[in-house]
Amino acid sequence: MKILTVFFLALSFLMLSCQSSSLGMANTTPPSHAIWDQLVKSHVNADGTVDYKGFIKDKAKLEQYTKLLSENAPDRKTWSKNQQLAYWINAYNAFTVKLIVDNYPVKSIRDLGPALKIPLVKDVWHYKFFKIGGVESSLDEIEHSILRKEFDEPRIHFAINCASVSCPPLLNEAFVAEKIDAQLTKVATSFINDPTRNKIKADQAEISSIFSWFKGDFTKKGTLIDFLNLYSKVKIKPNAKISHLDYDWNLNE
Numbered sequence: 001m002k003i004l005t006v007f008f009l010a011l012s013f014l015m016l017s018c019q020s021s022s023l024g025m026a027n028t029t030p031p032s033h034a035i036w037d038q039l040v041k042s043h044v045n046a047d048g049t050v051d052y053k054g055f056i057k058d059k060a061k062l063e064q065y066t067k068l069l070s071e072n073a074p075d076r077k078t079w080s081k082n083q084q085l086a087y088w089i090n091a092y093n094a095f096t097v098k099l100i101v102d103n104y105p106v107k108s109i110r111d112l113g114p115a116l117k118i119p120l121v122k123d124v125w126h127y128k129f130f131k132i133g134g135v136e137s138s139l140d141e142i143e144h145s146i147l148r149k150e151f152d153e154p155r156i157h158f159a160i161n162c163a164s165v166s167c168p169p170l171l172n173e174a175f176v177a178e179k180i181d182a183q184l185t186k187v188a189t190s191f192i193n194d195p196t197r198n199k200i201k202a203d204q205a206e207i208s209s210i211f212s213w214f215k216g217d218f219t220k221k222g223t224l225i226d227f228l229n230l231y232s233k234v235k236i237k238p239n240a241k242i243s244h245l246d247y248d249w250n251l252n253e
Contacts, residue, residue, distance in 0.1 A: 021145035025073040025133040030083045035065040037174035048169020073133035082177035089175045092142045092160045108249045109163045154217045155184035158191045165248040192231045204241040212244045
């Protein structure tokens with residue numbers, strides 16, 4: 001049953017990656033991410049666990065930031081690639097936190113799908129609960145139709161957080177264009193070498209299911225082992241046995 005679940009998740013992600021998005025605005029300038037930086041520094045621990053009750057106390061500030069994002073979507077013609085990338089990563093993370101805050105307490109983000117009872121919405125990631133430039137959108141659209149489709153950047157998988165224990169930890173600083181490459185390297189290195197999420201030895205590696213679901217994103221320039229070895233402190237042999245760990249969808253608090 002677990003194998004079938006992983007298969008259908010991978011299939012759905014593949015289908016979603018074929019979609020595109022027109023989200024954006026004209027004549028905008030990149031907004032400051034200082035509010036988000038303050039929030040995550042205050043309510044996200046170094047290990048990525050999130051104090052959602054703290055975010056609830058700061059809900060007005062969180063909504064101030066998400067409003068700023070909604071009203072200042074990227075101008076694809078004038079913003080740099082890094083400015084757009086930082087915006088979309090922060091937007092995904094901020095709106096995910098807002099989703100949890102608006103429905104707290106919850107055991108798992110996946111529980112919100114059926115709980116919301118929205119017609120034609122098959123899971124929580126397709127729920128259009130926020131607007132970008134006046135257009136209703138979803139976390140699914142940001143992840144699959146923008147980040148995965150428009151940016152040749154597999155490290156985004158370690159930057160966006162799905163509010164779950166097995167997800168790459170939520171970074172306790174905002175992503176910013178000026179240092180986004182270093183930040184992406186930081187989160188990739190941290191996640192791959194985290195023994196609670198990846199158990200890597202030279203001859204065998206038990207790795208996150210993320211590397212199964214999105215394998216195509218990690219193998220455009222080589223094998224999956226080649227990608228892992230870019231960041232892994234323990235270098236994996238080419239013929240090492242690779243398996244995938246079960247995913248813990250419990251809330252990351």
